[in-house]
Each structure stands twice: as structure tokens, then as C-alpha cells.
Amino acid sequence: MPPSAAKDAGGAAELRAAELASYTRKAVTERSDLTIVGDAVYDAKAFREEHPGGAHFVSLFGGRDATEAFMEYHRRAWPKARMSKFFVGSLAPSEKPTQVDEGYLRLCAEVNGLLPKGSGGFAPASYWLKAAALIVAALTLEGYMLLRGKTLFLSVLLGLVFAWIGLNIQHDANHGALSRYPAVNYCLGYMQDWIGGNMVLWLQEHVVMHHLHTNDVDHDPDQKAHGALRLKPTDSWLPWHSLQQVYILPGEAMYAFKLLSLDALELLAWRWEGEPISQLAAPLYAPAVVCKLAFWARFVALPLWLQPSLHTAACICATVCTGSFYLAFFFFISHNFDGVASVGPQGSLSRSATFTQRQVETSSNVGGKWLAHLNGGLNYQIEHHLFPRLHHSYYATIAPLVRQRIEAMGYKYSHFPTIGSNLGAMMSHLGKMAARPTSADKLARPSEKSSVECRLRLGAACARGSQASDAASLISWLG
Numbered sequence: 001m002p003p004s005a006a007k008d009a010g011g012a013a014e015l016r017a018a019e020l021a022s023y024t025r026k027a028v029t030e031r032s033d034l035t036i037v038g039d040a041v042y043d044a045k046a047f048r049e050e051h052p053g054g055a056h057f058v059s060l061f062g063g064r065d066a067t068e069a070f071m072e073y074h075r076r077a078w079p080k081a082r083m084s085k086f087f088v089g090s091l092a093p094s095e096k097p098t099q100v101d102e103g104y105l106r107l108c109a110e111v112n113g114l115l116p117k118g119s120g121g122f123a124p125a126s127y128w129l130k131a132a133a134l135i136v137a138a139l140t141l142e143g144y145m146l147l148r149g150k151t152l153f154l155s156v157l158l159g160l161v162f163a164w165i166g167l168n169i170q171h172d173a174n175h176g177a178l179s180r181y182p183a184v185n186y187c188l189g190y191m192q193d194w195i196g197g198n199m200v201l202w203l204q205e206h207v208v209m210h211h212l213h214t215n216d217v218d219h220d221p222d223q224k225a226h227g228a229l230r231l232k233p234t235d236s237w238l239p240w241h242s243l244q245q246v247y248i249l250p251g252e253a254m255y256a257f258k259l260l261s262l263d264a265l266e267l268l269a270w271r272w273e274g275e276p277i278s279q280l281a282a283p284l285y286a287p288a289v290v291c292k293l294a295f296w297a298r299f300v301a302l303p304l305w306l307q308p309s310l311h312t313a314a315c316i317c318a319t320v321c322t323g324s325f326y327l328a329f330f331f332f333i334s335h336n337f338d339g340v341a342s343v344g345p346q347g348s349l350s351r352s353a354t355f356t357q358r359q360v361e362t363s364s365n366v367g368g369k370w371l372a373h374l375n376g377g378l379n380y381q382i383e384h385h386l387f388p389r390l391h392h393s394y395y396a397t398i399a400p401l402v403r404q405r406i407e408a409m410g411y412k413y414s415h416f417p418t419i420g421s422n423l424g425a426m427m428s429h430l431g432k433m434a435a436r437p438t439s440a441d442k443l444a445r446p447s448e449k450s451s452v453e454c455r456l457r458l459g460a461a462c463a464r465g466s467q468a469s470d471a472a473s474l475i476s477w478l479g
Ligand code: HEM
Pocket: 035, 051, 052, 053, 054, 057, 058, 061, 066, 069, 070, 073, 074, 079, 082, 083, 175, 176, 177, 180, 207, 389
């Protein structure tokens, strides 16, 4: 047999063996080198080196189900045939494969059609001026204050510039949305470490957990307030929650102190909010530790060494509090507002609701294109959650079409015209959660919902051409 034919025969035998192998989800979770997509299991360790978007994105999904991650980050169907060389087995028949959302893929095709030809959805040339201006502003402010001493005004300004770098540069970079060149996204992703955060922890918290499990009562880290706030009906009520509308805004200014201190512990334990980071992403560990130490040395130790005073310490805190407030404020209002959905047992949406519905009904938009320029498009949170690897410059353009299609699907699309109206909706939501639950609230749990409401929901599901996921959603909602 010629060598090539022998190799082919070997390859076919390997493929047959792979077809016979079957993995439970637990078995995949215990091994960081595998990943699940649909009903198939792939060798993530081998594939990551060939991943056109960069090895680290695939590494983070080692040991996890990447079906929805692929769908939302590539806006198209899984290339099963092309991936057959990494196929190692099937999901065990006892496991339910994650469904692909066909309605979402149709929406992706329409949205792709709206993008400028050849842009691939990456940043347009004009964006790089904004990015450069922000980086120069941060370096100038920090350098000036190191040489001349800190002032409160410039420190607050630096906090704002840090927040805008977070929103306009690191955020898109770490979603792979800035450039078609993975190295550019990877390097600019480290701007998160520059402003005091941590890239790998952010990827775990935001890309792996928050985006795929938005407002999930158990799995969204942004919904875990550790008793400080009551954000959803499933959270236990504690006496201080009656004041949560009062302390939420000062709390947002203090939030970054938790990140600055506890980040280090999470990094050492290689996890976020109890969810282990895949061992496949271990090469990101050493750079993360170095960057963390470098930030503390550059931003805290150096200024205090050059100008040791309480004033210097206060100015450092002013930068941290300003950046913290700005970022937390805008993230918080986009997922906590009157009528927002929560996902999971006893939430208003079942986990088996479509990907589109789970993303859209847990997020809200505010303002328009000018706020999008300032805030890296994160005021278009719905479009961002649907298409995180689309550069923010395109959100305002695609929003009208997205809204039309979402409403046609029968889902709720929340867009607040002003920041004030969004803030009001957030306060109203917090106010409702602040009230001590009564036995009547328990009666209002899904299992006690009125039959009229049941019929309305069922009618809406039928109107959009009822699918299994709608039925599952209804069953879950009924409790
Ligand atoms: C989570 C963040 C991710 C980002 C930012 C990302 C980025 C990219 C980019 C830039 C490309 C090349 C351009 C394109 O084909 O669209 C690509 C291709 C691809 N990615 Fe990812 N990716 C991510 C996650 C994943 C995951 C978790 C998997 C699967 C385990 C995956 C599988 C693939 C495959 C199979 C291709 C080739 C697609 C094809 O040829 O049709 N990606 N990715």
C-alpha cells in the first residue's frame, strides 16, 4: 500500500473509533482538552493552535460546551465537515445537546448583509483615531501627575479616561471585535490590565460566563451580589435591602476596590466566582500575574514613593472610584431594569428558551449613536449581546433592523430614550426587589400564575410558529 493510502486507512480507522466514543458532559468537564459543540466532542487542545481567532479563545472553552459561543462569535452555522479532523466522539445519548437557534442564524445573515463590504464587522479605520487619542490621554495624564504631582481634578479625569479605554478598547479587543488579526486583539486586550483589571479573569467572567448565561439565576457572575443587593426574586431578602436604592450608586463607585483586591485571590485560585478557569488556558497565568504586579507597582507604589502623602493616596482612590462608578453604572442599568427577565429555575425565562430570547430579554438599550461613540457601543447592549464580535461602530446602524426582527419573533425589546429613564427603570426594579417578599409573592410564583396569563403566553408562542423551546419555556415558567 502506498504511504498516503496507508495514512488514509489509518485516518478512517481513527474516525470510526471516534464515532464509537461517547462522552457525558461530566466526563468532558473533567478534561480540559475537549470541547462540546452540538452533539459532538472535539479535541480543543489540538484545534486551538489552528483557531483563526487565536488559541486563547478556544482554550477558555476547554472542558465546556461551546455550541452557543461558536454561534454568537462567528454568526454562522458550525462547519462540521471542516472540523471532522478534530472530532473525538459524540455526546452520550443520555445528554441533551445544546440546540442551535435557527432564527438567530437567519438574523445574523441579515445583519452581515448590512455591514460595509470587506469590513468583516471589525473596526473601521476612523475608530483607530479614537483609540489612539484615549491611549495618549491616559499616558499624558498619568505621566504628568507622576512628574508634577497629583491633583484631584486630573485624577478624576484619568478615571474617566480609564473607563473609556475599558469600554472602547479592551472590551472589543477581548471579544475579538477590533481587528481581523488575532494578535492585535490579544495585545489590546491587555489594556484591561493597564486600567487595573485583568484580561484572563475578564474573559472568564465576561466572555465565558456572563455572555452565555446572562441574568441566569445560578450562572451569571454579574447577578451575584453576595447579599449586598437583592437583584432578582430568587435572592434571599435581607433587612438592608430596603435601602438598596440609596446605597447602589455609592456602591458602584466602590466596586473596583473589590476587583483590585480580590482579583489577585481569584487569579491565584484560577477561577471566577467559584467557576474554575479551564486548565487549557494555563499559558495565560504567568502574564496575568506579572501584569497584576506591574499595575500595583506603576499605579499605586510609584506615585506614593515619589510623592508620599495622604493627598496622593486620595487622588489614586479618586481615579479608581470614578472609573468604577462610570463602568458599573452603565453595565448595571443595562441588565437590571423594570421588567427585565431572569433565566433558570423560578426565573421568568427557562434555560431552554432560544438563545435570542435569553439575550434580548435580559438586556436593554439606552440613548443613541453619540452615546455609542463615548461608551464603546455598550448602550446598545441588546445588539452587543447578540453580536459580541461585531465592532461597536456598527451597532447603531443595525439596531433598527434587529429591533424589527426581534419584535416580529414576539420577544420584548427594551430601548430607553434617555439615561434618566433607564436609571428610573433600574430604581423601580431595585425598589420592587427591596420589598420584603410576602406570602402573596410566593403565590405569584410561576406555579400559581393565572390560567389567563398561561393562555396568553401559549397564544404568543403559537403566533410565532411554536417550537419545542417555546413549549419548554412555558413548562418551566409554569414551574
Ligand atoms: C469566544 C471567542 C472567539 C472568538 C473571538 C473567535 C474568533 C474567530 C475568528 C476571528 C475566526 C476567523 C474568522 C471567522 O471565521 O469568523 C474564527 C474562526 C473559527 N472559530 Fe472562533 N472564536 C471564538 C471562539 C471559538 C470557539 C469556542 C470555537 C470552538 C470550539 C471556535 C471555532 C472556530 C472555527 C471552527 C473557526 C473556523 C470557521 C470556519 O472556517 O467556518 N471559535 N474564530
